[in-house]
Amino acid sequence: MSPTTSTILVTGGCGYVGSHTVLSLLESGYNVVVLDNLSNTSFGNSTNATTAAETPEALKRIQRILSIEDKPIPFYAVDIVDRPALVNIFESHPDISTVIHCAGLKSVGESGRVPLDYYNVNIAGTVNLLQVMEEFNVRRIVFSSSATVYGDPPKIPIPETSPIVASMSPYGRTKVFLEHIIRDMCVASTVKQSDYEKEQTRKGAAIEKDYRWSAILLRYFNPAGAHPSGIMGEDPQGIPNNLMPYLAQVAVGNLEKLTVFGQDYPTKDGTCIRDYLHVVDCADGHVAALEKIELEESVGNFECKAYNLGAGTGCSVLDMVRAFSKAVGRDLPYVISARRPGDVPNLTADPSLANKELNWKAVKTLDEMCEDLWRWQRNNPKGYRTV
Numbered sequence: 347m348s349p350t351t352s353t354i355l356v357t358g359g360c361g362y363v364g365s366h367t368v369l370s371l372l373e374s375g376y377n378v379v380v381l382d383n384l385s386n387t388s389f390g391n392s393t394n395a396t397t398a399a400e401t402p403e404a405l406k407r408i409q410r411i412l413s414i415e416d417k418p419i420p421f422y423a424v425d426i427v428d429r430p431a432l433v434n435i436f437e438s439h440p441d442i443s444t445v446i447h448c449a450g451l452k453s454v455g456e457s458g459r460v461p462l463d464y465y466n467v468n469i470a471g472t473v474n475l476l477q478v479m480e481e482f483n484v485r486r487i488v489f490s491s492s493a494t495v496y497g498d499p500p501k502i503p504i505p506e507t508s509p510i511v512a513s514m515s516p517y518g519r520t521k522v523f524l525e526h527i528i529r530d531m532c533v534a535s536t537v538k539q540s541d542y543e544k545e546q547t548r549k550g551a552a553i554e555k556d557y558r559w560s561a562i563l564l565r566y567f568n569p570a571g572a573h574p575s576g577i578m579g580e581d582p583q584g585i586p587n588n589l590m591p592y593l594a595q596v597a598v599g600n601l602e603k604l605t606v607f608g609q610d611y612p613t614k615d616g617t618c619i620r621d622y623l624h625v626v627d628c629a630d631g632h633v634a635a636l637e638k639i640e641l642e643e644s645v646g647n648f649e650c651k652a653y654n655l656g657a658g659t660g661c662s663v664l665d666m667v668r669a670f671s672k673a674v675g676r677d678l679p680y681v682i683s684a685r686r687p688g689d690v691p692n693l694t695a696d697p698s699l700a701n702k703e704l705n706w707k708a709v710k711t712l713d714e715m716c717e718d719l720w721r722w723q724r725n726n727p728k729g730y731r732t733v
């Protein structure tokens with residue numbers, strides 16, 4: 347199936363990773379439809395989601411980068427819990443071949459305060475989506491999972507064979523549950539196909555249907571940075587939870603200083619180590635996953651497989667403060683505080699499986715990540731919105 351004939355539905359396509367993935371897909375020649383409930387993206391000039399529904403800022407930025415302002419990107423201001431709205435999208439776009447599923451609530455801290463919201467949107471919303479996909483015979487999904495599924499892993503760097511645990515935040519548990527749900531669905535579809543084929547053969551009838559699913563679970567480590575154009579980047583609502591967008595707000599003066607959550611971890615400088623990868627590399631990983639599914643299905647393989655999307659290098663919080671200070675051109679202020687509940691000392695990927703089987707590798711450097719983030723943030727100093 348060539349890019350020009352297949353349409354990809356990107357849920358959460360106005361979010362940080364989702365919007366960069368939409369851009370990467372369009373650059374690779376795919377047709378794209380975008381769904382987003384606009385709960386964590388800029389509304390641009392509009393003051394709320396309903397007035398921004400026609401063309402969210404994130405998609406306008408993509409159009410500017412690609413100089414396709416005259417070519418609207420099909421967009422639906424929809425929440426994945428809204429089943430009739432999902433049905434409408436699939437009815438309106440019968441050419442959707444695959445879903446890249448990035449939509450979901452993603453704050454570790456917030457999930458501990460409102461777990462039911464996280465289980466409703468992330469779990470029930472995804473089950474909703476999968477059921478509607480099945481109804482429309484769309485059986486390919488690339489799922490936005492997370493390194494958080496590894497909990498506090500026994501081995502660094504972390505291979506995909508490291509056990510996945512449900513002992514972190516409710517947010518982390520939704521990712522673990524969803525990996526199991528998607529895997530169970532794929533296994534059941536293979537059994538269903540086998541039973542169907544046996545029955546058809548018994549009846550001497552042709553095999554006309556294929557119930558099998560293909561799924562790739564992408565375990566993101568820590569996406570960071572912004573598009574090199576400076577036109578697009580992380581544009582969260584509210585005060586950022588994650589390190590790099592928070593640090594970027596400090597750099598533009600919207601926040602006073604960074605609070606470093608703990609300096610007593612068993613690491614080189616006492617602060618947590620993470621595997622930061624450029625968001626553009628992360629986005630390209632989704633296109634690589636899509637191409638992998640298409641390749642495997644062309645030879646009759648229908649699998650559910652997880653891959654780490656990481657650079658394979660670990661950086662401490664203080665490493666990142668130093669690297670971003672260098673890009674900004676001045677030392678950014680920080681204070682050390684107590685540990686943040688749920689943080690683990692080190693999450694660094696072993697990316698060799700994705701390198702080999704997806705033919706994908708994080709190629710952008712830490713300096714590029716910081717320079718691109720600074721270019722984006724200084725172009726967009728308006729800061730977070732407390733909506």
Ligand code: WQD
Nearest residue numbers: 452492494587588589590592605606607618620663686689
């Ligand atoms: C990184 C490091 C913090 C903020 C989580 C999710 C993951 C993904 C990314 C959604 C940690 C420290 C942070 C701050 C700090 N979620 N930190 N001060 O926790 O590795 O991953 O977010 O996309 O699935 O698990 O990312 O950026 O929050 O934290 O010291 O103000 O920076 O303690 O060590 P994390 P993070």
